[in-house]
Amino acid sequence: MTEDVLIEREGAMGRIRLNRPKAIHALTADMCRAILDALGEWAGDPTLEAVTIDHADGRGFCAGGDIRLIAESSAGDGAAARDFFRVEYGMNHRLFTFAKPIAAFMDGITMGGGVGLSQPANFRIATENTRFAMPETSIGLFPDVGGGWYLSRLTGRMGQFLALTGHRLDGAECLALGLATHYLPAAALPEAKRRIGEAPQAIEAVLADLAVPAPEAAILAHREAIDRLFASDKLEEILDALENDDSDFAREQRKLLATKSPQAMKVSLKLLLDGRAMPTFEDEMRQEFAVACHVVQRPDIVEGVRAVIVDKDHAPRWDPATPEAVSDHLIDRIFAPLSPDDEWNPA
Numbered sequence: 001m002t003e004d005v006l007i008e009r010e011g012a013m014g015r016i017r018l019n020r021p022k023a024i025h026a027l028t029a030d031m032c033r034a035i036l037d038a039l040g041e042w043a044g045d046p047t048l049e050a051v052t053i054d055h056a057d058g059r060g061f062c063a064g065g066d067i068r069l070i071a072e073s074s075a076g077d078g079a080a081a082r083d084f085f086r087v088e089y090g091m092n093h094r095l096f097t098f099a100k101p102i103a104a105f106m107d108g109i110t111m112g113g114g115v116g117l118s119q120p121a122n123f124r125i126a127t128e129n130t131r132f133a134m135p136e137t138s139i140g141l142f143p144d145v146g147g148g149w150y151l152s153r154l155t156g157r158m159g160q161f162l163a164l165t166g167h168r169l170d171g172a173e174c175l176a177l178g179l180a181t182h183y184l185p186a187a188a189l190p191e192a193k194r195r196i197g198e199a200p201q202a203i204e205a206v207l208a209d210l211a212v213p214a215p216e217a218a219i220l221a222h223r224e225a226i227d228r229l230f231a232s233d234k235l236e237e238i239l240d241a242l243e244n245d246d247s248d249f250a251r252e253q254r255k256l257l258a259t260k261s262p263q264a265m266k267v268s269l270k271l272l273l274d275g276r277a278m279p280t281f282e283d284e285m286r287q288e289f290a291v292a293c294h295v296v297q298r299p300d301i302v303e304g305v306r307a308v309i310v311d312k313d314h315a316p317r318w319d320p321a322t323p324e325a326v327s328d329h330l331i332d333r334i335f336a337p338l339s340p341d342d343e344w345n346p347a
């Protein structure tokens with residue numbers, strides 16, 4: 001048992017409360033296992049009507065996953081990283097297929113693994129504290145935990161933009177893009193949770209009652225530029241489009257992409273291209289697991305976590321170093337299915 005996530009039963013409600021404040025509630029394998037097991041139990045319990053997911057003490061909803069462990073494992077045989085992804089994706093899939101209502105409170109940093117926890121929820125509550133991103137191209141990973149599914153289903157080329165740049169959205173922007181279903185002031189969350197606890201079948205009515213109009217979504221001012229500049233599924237063409245556009249926005253994005261892992265960016269584009277056509281979320285997670293297992297065997301995760309988390313010099317030396325050097329053959333190998341003995345399947 002881990003204390004890093006609190007699993008509570010209160011009447012007809014199941015509560016999942018992330019409780020690892022020192023790491024902004026980033027998910028460990030033990031936390032994912034505990035959530036997976038609780039959902040398994042609750043799925044078959046006719047007295048359980050609904051589930052809420054939030055964080056207990058401290059700021060931030062969930063900063064991501066245990067990327068130090070992933071990087072350390074990647075420097076060795078990769079077994080612990082594969083174990084982590086297997087249980088995390090199992091949790092993501094169980095949330096996605098859970099038949100009773102789930103409400104996720106994205107009150108603060110909601111990145112990477114936190115996106116995988118919240119996006120499968122029927123009710124996704126944003127606040128003025130929400131900071132939402134899929135920042136994995138900074139550390140040589142890719143927008144996993146179903147990112148290839150959710151991001152590829154956003155309007156236009158917003159998903160490709162978010163996946164490549166790791167751009168942070170605020171709560172109002174999440175609502176405007178459909179990543180959140182409701183916008184509440186953070187001060188109203190205790191009342192929302194109390195009223196949901198009293199009447200789990202009335203989640204939607206409670207949230208509608210406490211929701212307030214969101215501020216303007218700044219990202220919408222760039223929607224046309226994003227759809228145009230990120231239109232291609234080829235990284236080199238996106239970089240050329242940014243290069244040839246004379247706007248501050250394009251210049252900023254071009255500068256930003258120069259810092260990201262070229263391999264991770266190419267993996268992300270293919271993930272979204274394939275993800276949009278995936279017949280089921282199960283197929284998506286099987287693909288993402290295969291990609292994760294192959295990426296763990298490459299050098300960029302170790303280097304990215306070193307540059308961003310360990311040394312914090314923000315000067316990664318990517319390998320391959322340029323988009324041109326990331327061959328189609330390398331991408332094909334990264335997307336190759338695993339053998340039936342190794343592949344991911346629902347828990």
Ligand code: QUE
Nearest residue numbers: 023024026063064065112135136138139
């Ligand atoms: C990209 C990422 C992550 C990140 C930073 C990136 C990520 C993640 C964390 C993180 C942050 C604070 C913590 C922690 C993890 O940062 O996935 O344990 O205390 O989990 O640029 O993908």
